[in-house]
Amino acid sequence: MKLKALVAAAxxxxxxxxxxxxxELLNVSYDPTRELYKDFNDAFAKAxxxxxxxxxxxxxxxxxxxxxxxxxxxxxxxxxxxxALAGDVDAVANAKLLPADWQKRLPEGSAPYxxxxxxxxxxxxxxxxxDWDDLAKPGVSVITPNPKTSGGAQxxxxxxxxxxxxxxxxxxxxxxxxxxxxxxxxxxDTGARGSTTTFVQRGIGDVFISWENEAFLAxxxxxxxxxxxxxxxxxxxxxxxxxxxxxxxxxxxxxxxxEAYLQYLYSDEGQDLAGKHYYRPTGAKAKAKYESQFPKxxxxxxxxxxxxxxxxxxxxxxxxxxxDQIYLKN
Amino acid sequence: xxxxxxxxxxxxxxxxxxxxxxxxxxxxxxxxxVDQRLRILERKLELEKEAADAKAKDTPSTSLSxxxxxxxxxxxxxxxxxxxxxxxxxxxxxxxxxxADTFTFRRIRxxxxxxxxKLVGYRLTPEFAGSSASIxxxxxxxxxxxxxxxxxGKVKGPVGLERLQxxxxxxxxxxxxxxxxxxxxxxxxxxxGDLLDKTLNYTVGVYNGSRDGEDGGAxxxxxRKEVAARVFxxxxxxxxxxxxxSHGSKRGATEAPRNYATVDRRTGISxxxxxxxxxxxxxxxxxxxxxxxxxxxxxxYIVSKQELVNGANRGEVSNNAWQVVGSYVLTGEDASYxxxxxxxxxxxxxxxxxxxxxxxxxxxxxxxDEGVAIGAFAATGVESxxxxxxxxxxxxxxxxxxxxNYNQTAFSNFSGPDREDEKSIFTRLQLQF
Numbered sequence: 184m185k186l187k188a189l190v191a192a193a194x195x196x197x198x199x200x201x202x203x204x205x206x207e208l209l210n211v212s213y214d215p216t217r218e219l220y221k222d223f224n225d226a227f228a229k230a231x232x233x234x235x236x237x238x239x240x241x242x243x244x245x246x247x248x249x250x251x252x253x254x255x256x257x258x259x260x261x262x263x264x265x266x267a268l269a270g271d272v273d274a275v276a277n278a279k280l281l282p283a284d285w286q287k288r289l290p291e292g293s294a295p296y297x298x299x300x301x302x303x304x305x306x307x308x309x310x311x312x313x314d315w316d317d318l319a320k321p322g323v324s325v326i327t328p329n330p331k332t333s334g335g336a337q338x339x340x341x342x343x344x345x346x347x348x349x350x351x352x353x354x355x356x357x358x359x360x361x362x363x364x365x366x367x368x369x370x371x372d373t374g375a376r377g378s379t380t381t382f383v384q385r386g387i388g389d390v391f392i393s394w395e396n397e398a399f400l401a402x403x404x405x406x407x408x409x410x411x412x413x414x415x416x417x418x419x420x421x422x423x424x425x426x427x428x429x430x431x432x433x434x435x436x437x438x439x440x441x442e443a444y445l446q447y448l449y450s451d452e453g454q455d456l457a458g459k460h461y462y463r464p465t466g467a468k469a470k471a472k473y474e475s476q477f478p479k480x481x482x483x484x485x486x487x488x489x490x491x492x493x494x495x496x497x498x499x500x501x502x503x504x505x506x507d508q509i510y511l512k513n
Numbered sequence: 514x515x516x517x518x519x520x521x522x523x524x525x526x527x528x529x530x531x532x533x534x535x536x537x538x539x540x541x542x543x544x545x546x547v548d549q550r551l552r553i554l555e556r557k558l559e560l561e562k563e564a565a566d567a568k569a570k571d572t573p574s575t576s577l578s579x580x581x582x583x584x585x586x587x588x589x590x591x592x593x594x595x596x597x598x599x600x601x602x603x604x605x606x607x608x609x610x611x612x613a614d615t616f617t618f619r620r621i622r623x624x625x626x627x628x629x630x631k632l633v634g635y636r637l638t639p640e641f642a643g644s645s646a647s648i649x650x651x652x653x654x655x656x657x658x659x660x661x662x663x664x665x666g667k668v669k670g671p672v673g674l675e676r677l678q679x680x681x682x683x684x685x686x687x688x689x690x691x692x693x694x695x696x697x698x699x700x701x702x703x704x705x706g707d708l709l710d711k712t713l714n715y716t717v718g719v720y721n722g723s724r725d726g727e728d729g730g731a732x733x734x735x736x737r738k739e740v741a742a743r744v745f746x747x748x749x750x751x752x753x754x755x756x757x758x759s760h761g762s763k764r765g766a767t768e769a770p771r772n773y774a775t776v777d778r779r780t781g782i783s784x785x786x787x788x789x790x791x792x793x794x795x796x797x798x799x800x801x802x803x804x805x806x807x808x809x810x811x812x813x814y815i816v817s818k819q820e821l822v823n824g825a826n827r828g829e830v831s832n833n834a835w836q837v838v839g840s841y842v843l844t845g846e847d848a849s850y851x852x853x854x855x856x857x858x859x860x861x862x863x864x865x866x867x868x869x870x871x872x873x874x875x876x877x878x879x880x881x882d883e884g885v886a887i888g889a890f891a892a893t894g895v896e897s898x899x900x901x902x903x904x905x906x907x908x909x910x911x912x913x914x915x916x917x918n919y920n921q922t923a924f925s926n927f928s929g930p931d932r933e934d935e936k937s938i939f940t941r942l943q944l945q946f
Contacts, residue, residue: 324549369553372560385559387552 197413205238205366206440211273213248213334213423214374218304219346219460220265226446226456231440239440247374249335254344255280257473261428262441267334267375268485269293269424270492280430294422295448299340300335301481303382303391303398306406310389315346320362326381328372329335330499334423334439335375337500339392342419344499345488355436362509367455383410393476394421396461423462442448579911581946591627594946596620596643596681601940602777607778609935618642619682619941620647625879626878632656639844649698660706661908670696670704670723671716671743672757674813675838681945682852684811684870685776685904686918689836690878692726694817695780695798696741696759699729717742722761722794724771725817725832739794751849754801763790763819770819770889773832773878774900775779775922777937781898782832782880786907788889791827792820802850809840809848826887836876836900843869846908858910872918874901885927893929899921916941 212220224241229238244251244259248267255261256278266272269286272293276283286293304312308325318325328336340361345361370377372388375394380392382399392412393401398412425445432438446451454466458473489495500504573586581594598619604611617644626636634654640647652666669677673695675688703718722739723729739761747753768790773782798815814835822831840848846868848854855868879897884890904918916938924932 352700369549370556370560373564377560385556387549387556433732 206437207242208262208437209242209260210263210265210442211244211251211255211259212265213251214245214376215267215394216265217464219456221328223453223456226445228279230447230451231443232302247332248314248334250373251413260431262432262437263425263445265425266508267335267423268492269333270398270496272353272424272426273492275327276318280428280459281426285426289445290449291465293424293426296457296464298395298421299418299464300338301395301398302415303401304411304413306409307412308411312390312413315343317362318367323366323390324388325367325390326378327347327368327392328375328378332373333375335394338419338421340493340499340506341489345483346417358505367509369442399461414478414480420484458483523561526727530686545601548560565613572686578945588631589629594624596622597944600686601943603938605936608935654882660708665702665925666700666707666796670720670759671741672696672759672796672798673815674811679848681943682837684840684872685874685902686916686939686941687776687778689776690837690876690898690900691813691815691834691836693878694725694796694815694832696723696772697726697728699723712746712748714745727771735763735768746946751804757798759796761794762792763794764792770821775898775935776900776902776920777935780936782895785891788821790819791822794819804848804850807845807848809843821887823888827886828883830884831881832879834878836874838874839871840872843871846932853908854911855908867910870906872904872906874900874902882927890927893928895932896923896927897925912944912946913945
């Protein structure tokens, strides 16, 4: 009887010691995702609290995607990465902070939303920009960030390269085209948000090669009549990718919350928020809801055109790659 | 030229226009072109500044000043400081042989200290004065919060008020008599911190334990430990009081109690041969100070109870000491527990004489006559030391101090004629940064 009483008392006491946990996650992201993750973090924290009773606080870090990846490799304690391209997450994987096959851990190759590259021009399109050819013409001032530090800039660079390769027929001619285009770039910002500042707020340049979502945001925030979006004949399917940083979450004991955070990007609410912030959702429901807001254009993938990010980075953005060859020469 | 301002833009715009006009024959340049070029230049400057600011965050900042050398990057810091004291020590009268008159380096102490991240701090101070080098301070801090830091290594035992004062900040060249009963440096681990909006400082720790006034050895020679604690309440800056205490056990013939010195660092009260510890040792020291404007007053009392044995005789010997130290800064600077900082540093051939401080001290150390009963003190030995001292400190600047002290020490013996007074004039040139 005494034993039963003890067991009962212990069972009753358990809830007294059980308590909800609190976690803090650091999401290291690229430049233009500030607005998306501000809303998403609030939504996730509420959903996670409702589901688990635990409180999760998410801190954000934004910057050029390549620069952010280097910061994580250098010790920035990111629980999750939401970077502009898989190649930057690969750089973190190469530092053994997460496994090499990280892209297989989440649906859609760990790309919960996609985007593409478009042109933002000034109201009335005074330079009559229609396609990539126009960006290499004399007298056209082009704004794009530095591909050495910005993931978005790498998408821009490769989109221009592939356009020229298809139109003019060879890698050499593509290189010559991209070289002409970069001669028209007066300022290289380190990230996409910096380039938005250069073009939109500082009033520099005739055309801004922009993330689609960033172009929509600029129009919405600074006036529909002040800017126009020009959709080129060909662009790239940009697939920003996300991953949990295993070494960090295991050390901080935040794996469950970090994994739930990224999985929530694929939920109906997460996908809806992506569409609301002008990212192209991958989920069927949100895809249908936001389909009309996105222009239709021919998109190629990095795998098809460049053999994946590893090869593309090696050929174009590594030290001595094509970007160094054309830009250092200028 | 600052081209980010309105005037700068006008000037630069004009220059660009002039250039453009000159080139007009070659190519028509519109005002829009000039405006764009100007905006591009401004943006490039803006980006260069952003890059420079970001780089500055990653670049260690080095500062060399009257506070020493500091190299800092984020939460990591390395500091180099030093304290050098060169003394002239002269005795008047016939009680001390003239061979005791000497020039000597009292302290030559470089200090290497800093932090590794927010959590870890460290300090290493070797001593090069004297016949051989030694380690004065060597400890590692784990700084969990301002209220809780764990310090492990060789540290000052948290009991005596003047002992805890920096060696370059004491009013007199040598500390007063209570320091003879307080622990000096000890090896141990202590928890320390500030509470109640930094008005209450506390330290509690466990140490190898040292004899009265002694600098503890490299290891414990009896395996018994001493616990010590101190609380000090400073409700307003410059006015504070508190109490320090220690308790431990010492036993064995290898642990003879240490003789007590005068303020001139000469033997004052001696223990008889074959006297050793044989039980508990406890110290209690109430203490306080008042520093208000140019006036300063520091007072402390300490009692040191030790169970001693000499042959078949055993007993508790309770020695005590006290002192009151007054100071007044003639040149109007604020007196302080941490020393005086001159308002106008001394400059040769120009105005500025530094700060001048007068100091006076009275104190006494009394041995327990129970010590005579058990044979720990000779029946005709010194029972008490009384010190009266006056001095002048001239702070040429925040780094250099010249001091002159006169001390007269009187002795009362347990029985028989008293030892003659000891009179000394000590001088010091001190460099500290």
